[in-house]
Structures are given as structure tokens and as C-alpha cells.
Amino acid sequence: MINRGSEKISCEEVEDLVYRYDSFDLAAAVAMLDPVFSERVCVYVSLKEGGPLGLERIAPPWSPPGWLSISTPSG
Template sequence: MMTAQRIDGVTYYRLNGRLRDNINRGGEKIGCEEVELFVSRYPAIADAKLVSMPDEFYGEKACVFVVLRPGHHAPAVGELMEFLVGEGLAKFKCPERIEVVKEFPVTGVGKVNKPAMRQMLFQDPTSSKLE
């Protein structure tokens, strides 16, 4: 996320989060951390992680992996998009695919393994794709 601050009439910009954890969608940069925070506000979703996936036209598009709260069902892509836009997220930043997992894959040191999540998108043709 980027924040702006004015000090003595000069505007300073600060980038928060990881610079490499972005999706380049047709030249527009999508900060994964920002979208993950918005998606996590959805009542049925306990946690969310955003990853890029290839797109023929834009280069990359967003896919969100979600862990659901007990007793809830995953929203449809359109339903989630409507919620996110209503919360103030720009429409081009909304994920175009939702994958439901029980837990996120982690590395040997316990960090979320986003490369493994990207690989999961191409492994299981019976995945929970909700496009």
C-alpha cells in the first residue's frame, strides 16, 4: 500500500509492504497485501492470500486463496467483487478466481509459500475454481 503525507508543503510517498509482492495487470500494479486485507473483511473468509496467474491479454491476473470460517461457503467471484468495490477497492484489483483451501502451504520456516500456491493452480483440474 502507498500512503502520502504532506510536510511543509511537500508531499512524501511511502510504500508499505513488500515491493515484490505485486501483480502487474496490464501495467497497473496490484499490491497483494492490500487486496488480502480487503478480502479478509468478507464475513465468510477467515484469511486470504493473493497470487498472480497468467493472463493472455493483461499479462497477469489475480487469484485469491481463502480459508473459510467454520460453517460458511465461499462467495462467487461476482459476489466477492461487489463486496470489495463496496468496501472501496478499485475494480481492477479484484481477484478473478477464488480457490478454497483448508490451510495455506508453508515453507520450512513457516512462511506462506506463494510459489507453491501458484503451482496448485495448474495441478488439479477439479479445483474449486469459481469463475
């Protein structure tokens, strides 16, 4: 679990969302220290085909119904 402010974020839920993309072989959501909210979501991924992939390319689909914006990885 990642503790962002007073919210608990499930690493497994974030990883499940990452796996909706066909370009990723592996994904691991972990906590990253944040000076304001204690922790933030950090996702490490392994690409299937290689090459660069920026957060801006995958950020728009990170808003499915019921998804908390604080659970979204930030750049």
C-alpha cells in the same frame, strides 16, 4: 506485487479487503497468468465454517471508494 497490464497491484491490499469478511480464516492473493494483461489477481481463501462460497456472493462489496477495478479478482 501483481503486474496487470501497466498497473501494479498490492497483494497485501487485496488480502486486507478479503479479511473484511468474517467468513475467512486465511487469504492469499497471488498472480495468475493472463494472456492479455500478463497477470491477473487470484485469491485463495480458507473458510471458517466451510461450505461453498462463489465470487458472485462477495463481488459487489469489492468496490470500495478508491479501489481499482483491475484489482478485483475475476471468476
